Amino acid sequence: MSRLLALDVGNTMTKLGLFSRKKLLTDFQLASNRERTADEFGLLLKTLLADWPKPQYVIISSVVPHLNAALTRAFQRHFSIEPEFLSYRWGVIPLDVEEPSKVGTDRLADAIAAFHLYGGPALTINFGTATTFNLVSENGRFLGGAIAPQMELAAAALAQRAAQLYEVELHCPRSVIGKTTDDNIRAGFVLGFIDLVSGLIQRFRAEYGRDLKVIATGGRGEFFAKHIREISVYDPHLTLQGLRLAWELHHRKL
Numbered sequence: 221m222s223r224l225l226a227l228d229v230g231n232t233m234t235k236l237g238l239f240s241r242k243k244l245l246t247d248f249q250l251a252s253n254r255e256r257t258a259d260e261f262g263l264l265l266k267t268l269l270a271d272w273p274k275p276q277y278v279i280i281s282s283v284v285p286h287l288n289a290a291l292t293r294a295f296q297r298h299f300s301i302e303p304e305f306l307s308y309r310w311g312v313i314p315l316d317v318e319e320p321s322k323v324g325t326d327r328l329a330d331a332i333a334a335f336h337l338y339g340g341p342a343l344t345i346n347f348g349t350a351t352t353f354n355l356v357s358e359n360g361r362f363l364g365g366a367i368a369p370q371m372e373l374a375a376a377a378l379a380q381r382a383a384q385l386y387e388v389e390l391h392c393p394r395s396v397i398g399k400t401t402d403d404n405i406r407a408g409f410v411l412g413f414i415d416l417v418s419g420l421i422q423r424f425r426a427e428y429g430r431d432l433k434v435i436a437t438g439g440r441g442e443f444f445a446k447h448i449r450e451i452s453v454y455d456p457h458l459t460l461q462g463l464r465l466a467w468e469l470h471h472r473k474l
Contacts, residue, residue, distance in 0.1 A: 225275035226463035227291070227303075228326055229282035231349040233439070236265075237460035238272055244457060246272055258290045262298030278303035279467040281325040281459065304467070312469040314361040327354050328362065329462030330437065335360040336465050338433050338453060343424050345417065345451070346459065347438035349373065355424060355432075363428075366420055371413040371440065375405065392447060414447050421450045 223245075228235040229252055237247040248268050256264075269275070278301050282288050288305065295301045306325040308315060313332050317323060326346065331354045334342040340358040343365075345351065353365040371390060379387045388402045390410050398404035425432055436445045437458035445454035455461070 222277065223273050223275045224464060224467055225269075225278045226460045226467070227278070227280045227282075228329070228459045228463065229280060229284050229287055229291070230326065231284060233348075235460060236268070237457060237464075238269065238275060239460075239464050240273070242464070244460065247457065247460065252284055252287065254284065254286050256287075256290060258293035258297060261290055261294035265294065266298055275299065275301065277301065277467065279306060279463050280304070281306045281329050281463055283324050283326060304470075306463060306466050310466065310470045311473070312466050316357075316361050316363050323362070324352070326459055327352055327365070329459045329466060330354050331356045331362045331462070332465050332469070333455075333458045333462030334433070334435050337455075337458075337461060338435060340433075341428065341430055342433040342435060343421065344435045344437065344458065345421075345441070345444070347436065347440035347444060351417070351438075353420060353424065355428065358430075366424075368416060368420070371409055374413075375409045414444065417444055418448050418450060421448070 222241060224239045226237045226239065232252060234250050234252045238245045278295050280291060280303050282305060292303055295303045306328065308320045308323060308328065313328055315323060330344040330346055334344045335356050340356045340360055342356045344354045349370055351368040351370055355363040355365050357363055375390060376387055388405050390406060392410050393403050393406040396407045396411055398407045421434055434451045435453045435455055435458060436451045437455050442454050445451040
């Protein structure tokens with residue numbers, strides 16, 4: 221029974237999922253530390269996976285090119301595995317965009333998972349370091365999308381640039397009319413980003429001309445799914461599942 225380790229290397233966090241065929245056995249998260257060496261990665265991964273069957277194959281989606289060489293050496297040296305990096309060149313999803321090479325592979329994985337697990341047309345929203353929207357047609361073509369800021373990063377940037385403002389815990393306020401500075405910031409950022417996401421969903425639906433399944437994933441995905449009725453599914457493992465599917469589709473073609 222084949223065992224596949226999938227890594228979604230993001231700018232802030234790296235998510236790992238160990239699959240036995242279609243079943244997700246376990247998943248982990250670790251910081252995408254650009255200073256880690258290959259041996260540090262290898263030893264850390266061996267520790268995380270110590271209680272699980274050793275992976276036989278590795279697929280990686282990385283939006284942090286600086287880490288790719290260290291990860292490759294880590295798997296070669298500590299697992300005797302040559303990892304594979306998801307690429308648009310695999311041709312596992314048709315891309316109706318002008319610059320296929322510039323589409324993040326995490327976005328490709330999200331689109332692949334959305335179509336194969338939920339059907340099309342679909343709109344995925346990944347609430348990661350950036351908030352990415354990916355539109356998938358009824359026949360599984362990636363049509364493009366949108367990229368917006370992440371709520372916490374936007375709030376942190378404002379606090380750094382505005383002398384009298386500061387970072388606060390971002391939860392949904394009771395009213396848009398804030399009575400304290402903290403509530404003013406929450407009203408502007410939390411309610412503002414809820415409306416940003418909801419508004420973009422409506423624009424995608426209007427421009428595409430059809431109803432869409434809307435699937436949320438990423439660190440803040442569950443929060444937004446609770447507050448935006450247009451979001452029909454929250455899937456915390458969407459990207460990892462997309463990597464598994466991409467690996468399977470690629471190897472069927474070989």
